[in-house]
Amino acid sequence: MSEITDFDSLRHAMAENSERPEGPARNARAEQLLAEAEKLDIPLAVIEALGHQLKVYNYSSEKDKMFVPFARLLRMWDERPEDFDAYETHSLHWVFKWMSAGMLDQPHIPLASIEKWLGEMEHRYRLAGHSERAVRSAEFSVAAHVGDVARAERAYTAWLAADRDDMADCHACELHGQGWWQAERGRDTEALGLWEPVLEGEYTCAHEPHTALASSLLPLLRLGRVDDARAHHLRGFRMVRSMESMRGAYADHVEFCALTGNEARALELIAERPAYFTDSGHPRSRLDFLSVVTLLMERLTGLGLGDRPVPGPAGRDWTARELATHARAEALALSARFDARNGTAYVSERARARMDQRPLTDRLPLGVRSIRTAATPTAPPTPAPEAAEPELSVLLAEARRQSDTLQPHAVEAWAAVARAAEGTELAARDRAEIADHRAMELGPEGLEFFERAAAYYTEAGDPGESLAARARAAYVQALSGRVEEALAAVAGPYDEVLALYAEDGTGVRQTVSVVMARARILMRRVHEADGEVERGALDVAEAAVREVLALVEGRAGDDVRLAARAAEATAMLAELAAHGEGVARAGELFERAAAGFVAAGLPWFAVEYEARLAGIAHHLGDVAGAERALRAALEHGGAYLEPPGRARLNLQLAEVLGGTGRPAEAAEHALEAAHWADEAGEGPELGAWARQLLGGFLLPLGRWAEAAEVLESALTDLSAETHGDGAVVQTQWWLGDALSELGEHRAAAERRLQAADLARQWPEQQDHATLAHLAAESLGAAGMPAEADQAYARAGELWRSLGDVHGLVRSLRARAWLALRDDDSRAFAGELMEQGVQECATAMDTAPDDEARRQLALELGHTHRQFGDLLARAANDDDTPIEPGFEAALAQVTRAIQVFTSLGPAALHARTGAELAAGWLEADLGRPDHSRARARTVLDAYADADDEPAALRTGEAERMLRAVAENGEAGETGGAEV
Numbered sequence: 001m002s003e004i005t006d007f008d009s010l011r012h013a014m015a016e017n018s019e020r021p022e023g024p025a026r027n028a029r030a031e032q033l034l035a036e037a038e039k040l041d042i043p044l045a046v047i048e049a050l051g052h053q054l055k056v057y058n059y060s061s062e063k064d065k066m067f068v069p070f071a072r073l074l075r076m077w078d079e080r081p082e083d084f085d086a087y088e089t090h091s092l093h094w095v096f097k098w099m100s101a102g103m104l105d106q107p108h109i110p111l112a113s114i115e116k117w118l119g120e121m122e123h124r125y126r127l128a129g130h131s132e133r134a135v136r137s138a139e140f141s142v143a144a145h146v147g148d149v150a151r152a153e154r155a156y157t158a159w160l161a162a163d164r165d166d167m168a169d170c171h172a173c174e175l176h177g178q179g180w181w182q183a184e185r186g187r188d189t190e191a192l193g194l195w196e197p198v199l200e201g202e203y204t205c206a207h208e209p210h211t212a213l214a215s216s217l218l219p220l221l222r223l224g225r226v227d228d229a230r231a232h233h234l235r236g237f238r239m240v241r242s243m244e245s246m247r248g249a250y251a252d253h254v255e256f257c258a259l260t261g262n263e264a265r266a267l268e269l270i271a272e273r274p275a276y277f278t279d280s281g282h283p284r285s286r287l288d289f290l291s292v293v294t295l296l297m298e299r300l301t302g303l304g305l306g307d308r309p310v311p312g313p314a315g316r317d318w319t320a321r322e323l324a325t326h327a328r329a330e331a332l333a334l335s336a337r338f339d340a341r342n343g344t345a346y347v348s349e350r351a352r353a354r355m356d357q358r359p360l361t362d363r364l365p366l367g368v369r370s371i372r373t374a375a376t377p378t379a380p381p382t383p384a385p386e387a388a389e390p391e392l393s394v395l396l397a398e399a400r401r402q403s404d405t406l407q408p409h410a411v412e413a414w415a416a417v418a419r420a421a422e423g424t425e426l427a428a429r430d431r432a433e434i435a436d437h438r439a440m441e442l443g444p445e446g447l448e449f450f451e452r453a454a455a456y457y458t459e460a461g462d463p464g465e466s467l468a469a470r471a472r473a474a475y476v477q478a479l480s481g482r483v484e485e486a487l488a489a490v491a492g493p494y495d496e497v498l499a500l501y502a503e504d505g506t507g508v509r510q511t512v513s514v515v516m517a518r519a520r521i522l523m524r525r526v527h528e529a530d531g532e533v534e535r536g537a538l539d540v541a542e543a544a545v546r547e548v549l550a551l552v553e554g555r556a557g558d559d560v561r562l563a564a565r566a567a568e569a570t571a572m573l574a575e576l577a578a579h580g581e582g583v584a585r586a587g588e589l590f591e592r593a594a595a596g597f598v599a600a601g602l603p604w605f606a607v608e609y610e611a612r613l614a615g616i617a618h619h620l621g622d623v624a625g626a627e628r629a630l631r632a633a634l635e636h637g638g639a640y641l642e643p644p645g646r647a648r649l650n651l652q653l654a655e656v657l658g659g660t661g662r663p664a665e666a667a668e669h670a671l672e673a674a675h676w677a678d679e680a681g682e683g684p685e686l687g688a689w690a691r692q693l694l695g696g697f698l699l700p701l702g703r704w705a706e707a708a709e710v711l712e713s714a715l716t717d718l719s720a721e722t723h724g725d726g727a728v729v730q731t732q733w734w735l736g737d738a739l740s741e742l743g744e745h746r747a748a749a750e751r752r753l754q755a756a757d758l759a760r761q762w763p764e765q766q767d768h769a770t771l772a773h774l775a776a777e778s779l780g781a782a783g784m785p786a787e788a789d790q791a792y793a794r795a796g797e798l799w800r801s802l803g804d805v806h807g808l809v810r811s812l813r814a815r816a817w818l819a820l821r822d823d824d825s826r827a828f829a830g831e832l833m834e835q836g837v838q839e840c841a842t843a844m845d846t847a848p849d850d851e852a853r854r855q856l857a858l859e860l861g862h863t864h865r866q867f868g869d870l871l872a873r874a875a876n877d878d879d880t881p882i883e884p885g886f887e888a889a890l891a892q893v894t895r896a897i898q899v900f901t902s903l904g905p906a907a908l909h910a911r912t913g914a915e916l917a918a919g920w921l922e923a924d925l926g927r928p929d930h931s932r933a934r935a936r937t938v939l940d941a942y943a944d945a946d947d948e949p950a951a952l953r954t955g956e957a958e959r960m961l962r963a964v965a966e967n968g969e970a971g972e973t974g975g976a977e978v
Contacts (some may be wrong), residue, residue: 004036014052022060022244030056030497034069043083047076051091059206059245060096061279067101070095093167096121100138104145105284108629114142125167133162139178145338147346148805156181172198172208176471184382188219190456198244199232207246210239214252221259222359229256230366235705239267247276251292255354258296261363264550265370266296268523271311278313283334287351290331291566294355297324307634323469328355342906363506365675367694369687370712392420396430403437405560408640411441432456444480447473459967464506467493469515476853478524486521494518510563512551517545523572526579538579545572560600567596569608587616587625594632603636607645610636614652626656644686646883647676651690653696663697670694684717692718693730708738729755733771740778749778753791769798769807776814785818792818805843806859813834813866826874833867858907861899865914868892890921912938912953927963935960 004010013033020026031052037049050069057065077084077092085091100117136159143152160178168174178534179194197203197213206499213236220229238255249274257266270276276289279400285790297320306321318326331351338347381426390398395417402410414437421434423822436453439446450473457466471493478486496513500506522541529537531690556562574589581718590613594606603811610633617625636711650673658666677687691714698707713733718728719978732755739748752775759768776791792811819829840860847853868889875885893914900911919934938957 004033004039005041007042007788010037010040010045010049014049017056021242022056024060024062027053027060027062027065037859043076043080044088044372047073047084047088051074051088052096058095058102059243060281061244061247061275062281063102063245063279064106065097065727066095070099073284083182092167093125096124097138097167097169101141104142105282105285107334107341109341110148111341111343112401118142125913130167131163131165133159134271137174140181141177143160147344147349148341152181159817170203170205170208172203172205172212176208176212176215178411179212180296183215184218188223188759190220192216192223205691207316208248209241210236211249214240214249217252218237218259218360219258221256221364222437226361229260230364231703231706233257234366234368234709235703237706238709241272244275245283247273247279248288248727250276251285251288254289255292255295255357257972258292258299259357259360259502259972261359261361262366262370263296263300265366265368267310270296270314273550274311274314276420283337287331287334287338287347290327290609291351291354292347294324294327294331295357297321297327299359300324327348343354346438365671365678365692367671367674367710367714369684369691370678371672378965383637390420392417392424395420397718399437400433403433406564406605408604428456428460428972429462431463432460432465432469435824436472437467439472439476441782442599444476447476447500450476462506464497464510465495465513466499467500467506468510468513468517471497471514475517475520478521481528483521483525490514490518490521493744508551508555509559509561512548512562515544515551516548516565519548519569519572523575526576535580538576542573544578545569545576560602563596563600564602564605567593567600567602568604573817574609574612583616587613587620590630590698594636598636604638606642607633607637607641607649611649611652614656618656623656623660627653627660630656643676643680645675647680647686647690650676651686651693652688654693658693658697662702665700667694667697670697685722688714688717688723692723692727695731696734696740699737702741704738704741707743708735708742711735711738725758729758729767729771732758733774736771736774736778740774740781745778749775749782749784749787752778759861765798765802765972766804768794769802769804769843772798774810776811780814780818787820789815790862805839805856809836809859813863820870822876829874830867831869833863833870836863837867854903857899857903858910861903861907861910861914864892864896864899865910865917868896869919869920883948886921886925890918890925893918893921908941909949909953912941916953916956916960919957923960923967928967931964934962935964 004013004822010033014030014472017026017033020029028301030049032054034046037045040046050073054069054073057063057069073092078090083091092195100114100121101710103117104949118139120131121138124133124134124642136155138151140155140159143155144151156178169177175194175198179191182188184193195209195212195216198209199216201209213232214457215434216232217229217236220226220232233253233256236249240249240253250269254266254269257263259271270293276286279286283876295391297310300306300310300320301324306319306324308320310318310320310323312318312323312326315511332348335348335351339345348766365585387649389821399410399413399417402413403405407413414434418434418438419432421430424747426434432453435449435456439449439453442449450469454466454469454473457469471490472495474486474489477489493514497511498507500845501508501511519541520538522544526537526541546569548565550563550571552566556566574586574593576587578586594609594613597603597606597609607814612627613631614626614629617623617629630649633649634646634653637649641649650669654666654669654673657663657669670690673690674687674694676692678685684751693709693715695707695711698710711734714731715735718731720728732751734796736748736755738744738753741753752771756768756771756775759765761766772791772795776788776795779785779791792815795813796808796811799805800813812835816829816832816836819825826925837860840863844856844860849858868891871885871889871892875882877891896914897911897918898915900907915934915938919931919938922928922930922934935957942954
């Protein structure tokens with residue numbers, strides 16, 4: 001903490017404090033600095049310290065403390081306005097607006113006092129010659145707050161009609177306020193139109209687009225623009241997360257999660273900010289927060305999760321039900337205070353409406369990890385009289401229809417029959433089918449029920465179906481790993497059913513069922529074989545499968561069951577082909593099997609084989625075929641796909657699409673994969689893969705904030721043990737790229753260094769070197785030159801060990817520019833550039849071929865060019881005469897031109913850029929003729945070109961000619977680096 005000895009050190013300390021995070025610590029430091037300023041006995045020092053204190057209070061949860069320093073500032077102005085410089089005079093009038101808003105946010109300040117303050121503000125602005133725009137904006141805020149819509153509309157119109165001057169809020173804040181009113185009046189489209197320049201980054205400030213992003217969430221949802229809403233949440237929450245003063249915007253994000261089926265994420269958000277429950281310096285944003293906490297907790301209670309532990313005010317444990325009651329009472333008590341002050345019921349009405357909202361969508365996937373909040377009613381609903389159980393005969397008919405047509409929920413339909421039939425005497429056939437389907441439901445534990453079903457079928461006079469039930473029991477044994485026992489068990493039913501079929505004692509359905517069971521068991525033997533499968537086992541299995549096809553051939557017709565057997569048998573042949581004829585033949589057969597299921601009206605059975613087909617197509621390099629198969633699998637699975645299967649299919653499709661250069665489509669499917677992985681609830685591994693891919697696909701789309709949120713979420717569950725250290729390194733790498741684009745350079749450096757540390761252990765060190773270099777870039781951008789130089793030096797060692805001269809030279813150049821920042825290291829900067837030149841020249845002498853030599857020459861040219869720029873910059877910054885430095889710089893740039901010229905048209909833009917740099921140096925050295933000649937050289941080079949680089953270069957050359965003409969032979973031209 002710097003010591004305050006004079007006015008300059010005070011200003012430096014205030015600047016330092018302004019950079020600290022919002023909160024009580026920064027506020028306390030501002031209070032200390034005011035005390036130090038008073039010791040200096042300089043009125044302007046006190047004025048600036050009061051202004052600093054007022055500003056940090058405004059951007060914190062202690063907004064109620066603003067009034068004291070402002071009152072003191074106003075008194076000082078009224079007594080001695082000459083003590084205020086122009087900047088502080090402007091600041092004093094500027095913060096009048098903060099005072100009016102601040103008073104409105106404090107329910108203990110009477111409305112009459114606020115109205116009086118508005119009059120005072122208008123009077124002082126008129127005296128100072130300011131427009132009434134800011135006054136009408138403040139009046140609008142008062143009218144909107146108390147619910148006086150007519151006055152608010154008049155003030156809104158007057159606000160927009162008044163001239164903008166330097167007292168008006170910035171464009172970003174004004175547009176946010178205007179859009180907020182449109183949304184408040186139900187005009188969502190108009191609101192979003194007003195916010196668009198802010199959301200797109202055309203207008204920004206300390207709190208924008210933070211608040212516009214938060215305010216846009218519900219309008220976007222109401223308009224059905226869910227993708228934009230998701231993006232605004234991920235981007236906007238990242239902006240407000242660390243800003244204590246953004247409680248209102250933070251509440252908007254909690255509300256968004258509560259209304260989109262993301263209750264678990266909403267709980268995570270409120271857990272991050274326990275102080276928001278109790279911070280009392282800004283009552284209006286506390287009301288916003290308590291209202292959405294109530295919304296969330298009542299939503300959880302309605303889902304049957306009222307007894308779930310939740311984060312809440314410190315000092316005790318809370319359940320959702322308890323916190324709902326507490327937060328609602330606190331919110332209504334606070335809103336009642338505002339209403340008592342305002343003389344209306346408007347604030348309470350709005351608070352109740354916010355707390356009582358219904359979800360806007362069942363579930364909006366966000367891409368970040370989220371746990372599905374299960375809907376578990378606290379008590380089973382009482383059925384209405386008309387919703388009585390259907391009659392047993394109706395249930396039987398429906399169950400038979402579903403099982404005859406192989407519907408996905410046939411087993412559940414028979415379970416409903418079993419429940420309805422309790423205590424009822426049933427026919428043997430009915431009992432057989434109930435037992436048969438109960439066995440299917442239980443799987444390996446259902447052997448007893450298969451035997452029971454077989455006995456009932458015999459009793460019902462259906463020996464063929466009895467044999468089929470015994471065969472199904474044998475197959476279940478095979479699924480338990482007892483393949484040889486299963487083959488012995490199926491042998492009897494197999495021989496008996498063939499004999500029975502030959503005598504017309506049973507039908508083809510029953511016969512095929514037994515033969516298919518035997519084929520399935522033989523296929524299990526193939527699947528469970530260790531290593532290469534013996535040819536004999538393959539031949540036996542294939543013969544059994546073809547026996548199924550022979551029985552079905554010509555008999556399927558409209559029989560769904562027989563058509564399904566034929567398709568399944570074809571899929572078995574595909575699996576066998578993969579062991580013998582090859583994967584291409586297997587792919588053809590899987591495609592035929594899937595088509596068979598679809599033709600039979602059973603598309604959900606095709607999904608497994610379309611997924612297998614996709615894997616084969618991808619293996620064979622048929623990317624289009626893989627995409628077709630995966631899309632078909634998702635379409636055919638429809639609502640019958642279980643969440644894990646849906647997640648894996650979407651993940652595969654995302655990988656395929658990403659590999660074909662379609663990141664936007666790939667991101668959509670990666671998002672779906674992450675969503676369904678979370679729905680599956682089987683552990684975070686699959687979801688982590690999906691999020692890792694999603695983050696990677698968002699990067700080329702320029703969606704940096706979304707990518708960062710998603711990748712940080714992925715890293716929570718990615719581990720080197722489960723996913724491999726390559727996945728962790730790639731995720732850290734991508735996250736570093738995203739953070740770098742967002743300007744979060746220190747965080748980017750941390751991620752890149754973490755990734756480099758993992759890659760350090762790899763045999764191949766290319767990634768390690770690249771990551772070390774990228775980390776150095778981030779450290780430099782973060783204002784940490786010593787650490788950056790160390791990282792560049794490490795990267796340089798790695799590039800040298802890899803024989804990568806280009807990487808080595810670039811690390812040397814970067815270190816040179818860092819050294820230039822330090823007055824004591826400027827000579828070292830030149831040495832590093834010279835070393836870069838020598839490395840290029842040496843490597844060119846030993847280059848393996850002409851192309852490698854050309855690339856090294858290009859690197860040499862760029863190094864000479866940067867060397868020249870560095871020397872010119874150093875000369876400008878030195879207190880010594882600049883001519884020697886400019887001469888040395890010109891010599892380096894001239895060498896760059898010579899190198900680029902030798903490379904011909906491929907280096908045209910590099911050469912002309914260097915020519916322009918040399919031209920400015922010639923002009924600064926008092927050689928206008930040389931400068932003009934270089935400019936004309938550039939114009940001649942682009943005489944027949946009309947592309948953007950040509951336009952930039954020729955425009956710069958023409959500017960140089962004008963500058964030289966205007967300044968004369970001896971004038972300074974103000975050189976520019978191109």
